[in-house]
Amino acid sequence: MKWLNKAILTMMPLIPKFFVGMVAKKYIAGVTMEEAIVKVKTLNQQGFVFTMDVLGESVTKKEEALEPLRMYMEVLEAIHKEKLDGNISLKLTQFGLNIDPEFCWENLKIILDKAKVYNIFVRIDMEDSSVTDLTLDIYRRAKAYYSNVGTVIQGYLHRSADDVQKLVKDGVNLRICKGIYKESYNIAFQDRNEVRDNTINLIRYMLNHNQYVAIASHDLQIINEMRQYIDNKGFPRDRYEFQSLLGVPIDNTLKDLLANGYKVRYYVPFGTEWYAYSTRRLYENPDLGGYIFKDFFKFWKS
Ligand SMILES: Cc1cc2nc3c(=O)[nH]c(=O)nc-3n(C[C@H](O)[C@H](O)[C@H](O)COP(=O)(O)OP(=O)(O)OC[C@H]3O[C@@H](n4cnc5c(N)ncnc54)[C@H](O)[C@@H]3O)c2cc1C
Incomplete structure (x- = not known):
């Protein structure tokens, strides 16, 4: 299918934004926070928890970090006010990591302070390998002051086993996923x-070392294997959760997990940056083209 993924990438600039929007709609909870709040309320009513992501990344000017900062403060306010069961995920490059890590840290602190008051957890997403060290540095720094913060480790990186071993020494809350960047x-x-x-090895390591782990994968082999491992070993339910991106068609698996008492969290992105987000992800990882093609096909059949 590599040729198909490449073909979709080449065609991307020719695909009208309207069509991209029709597919992206499934993966994104809306443009406004109000739309996203409706979505997460429904998820809560169904028994799921959520993590909200204000779309956007890699600002190039300091003033561009102000808008996402404002949005995240509004999201925290809304989660608190509406008494929702969920948290937030954010990308450090959205707050200026590539411009000035100190500036990024100051912005993150504003968010962490408010989240702490409202007892809301903050997940620092992991971006491409050019910022892995910087992200882990800021995460370590944050952890020294705040208990409501965690980050992400990517299974595809050679360094990850070493990173996890070092991180668990101080106690951590990690999302483990395969990794999305090329x-x-x-x-x-x-x-x-x-x-x-x-x-799988990273997830097992976290579980065996009594650290909270978010199992973030749509790969049924990973989900089933981890479920079996957890059940066999009898790990307490408050030490892990399963996570899925909104829109990925594994709803039945997620409902089954929920029905069997597992915690399941949806990653719910929203915001005006949906087009840039959708196309950037595609350029970074052409394999996603195959998923989108399948979606187009389903869309026209329905
Ligand atoms: C909650 C959550 C948070 C994440 N956070 C990060 C992060 O911070 N940093 C990072 O690098 N990566 C992140 N990822 C992405 C992750 O690293 C993987 O790239 C992505 O989840 C695909 O890997 P997979 O484990 O689902 O396995 P795959 O083998 O890639 O996928 C399994 C099956 O799921 C379906 N599928 C997977 N992804 C999609 C999709 N986007 N659309 C439609 N169908 C799909 C396909 O049918 C595929 O066959 C996150 C993923 C999740 C679920």
Whole structure:
């Protein structure tokens, strides 16, 4: 299917924004916070929890960080006011990590302070490998002052086992996922089975070291294997959760997890930056083109 993914990438600038929007709609909870709040309320009513993400990343001017900062403050306010069961996820480049890590830290502190008052957890998403060290540095710094913060480790990176081993020494809350960016073979596993095995090993390591782990994958093999592992070993339910991106078609699996007492969290992105987000992800990882093609196909059939 590599040729198909490449073809979709080449065609991307020709695809009208309207069509991209029709597909993206499934993965994004809306443009405004109000739309996203309606979505997360419904998820809560169904028994799911959520993490909200204000779309956007990699600002190039300091003043561009102000808008996402304002939006996240509004989101925290809304979660608190509406008594919703959920938290937030954010990307540090959205707050100026690439411009000035100190400036980024100051912005993150504003969010963490408010989140602490409202007892809301903040997940720092992991971006591409050019910022892995910077992200982990800021995460460590945040953890020294705040207990309501966690980050993400990517199963495809060779370094991740070492990172997790170092991080668990101080107690951590990590989301473990495969990793979405295109990384070179020097630093990342390329083989699907190797990525999956490493991801599973990282999750197991977290569980076996009594650290809170968010199992973020749509790969049914990972979900089923982890479920079996957890059940066999009898890990307490408050030490882990399953996570899925909004719109990925594994609803039945998620409902089944929920019905069997597991905590399941949806990642719910929203905001005006949906088009840039959708196309950037596609350029970073052409494999996503295949998923989108399948969606188009389903859309026209329905
Ligand atoms: C809650 C959550 C948070 C994440 N946070 C980060 C992060 O901070 N940093 C990071 O690098 N990555 C993040 N990711 C992305 C993750 O790293 C993977 O790239 C992505 O989840 C695909 O890997 P997979 O484990 O689902 O397995 P895959 O083998 O890629 O997917 C399994 C199956 O799921 C379906 N599928 C997967 N993704 C999609 C999609 N987007 N649309 C439609 N169908 C799909 C396909 O049918 C596929 O066959 C996150 C993922 C989740 C679920």
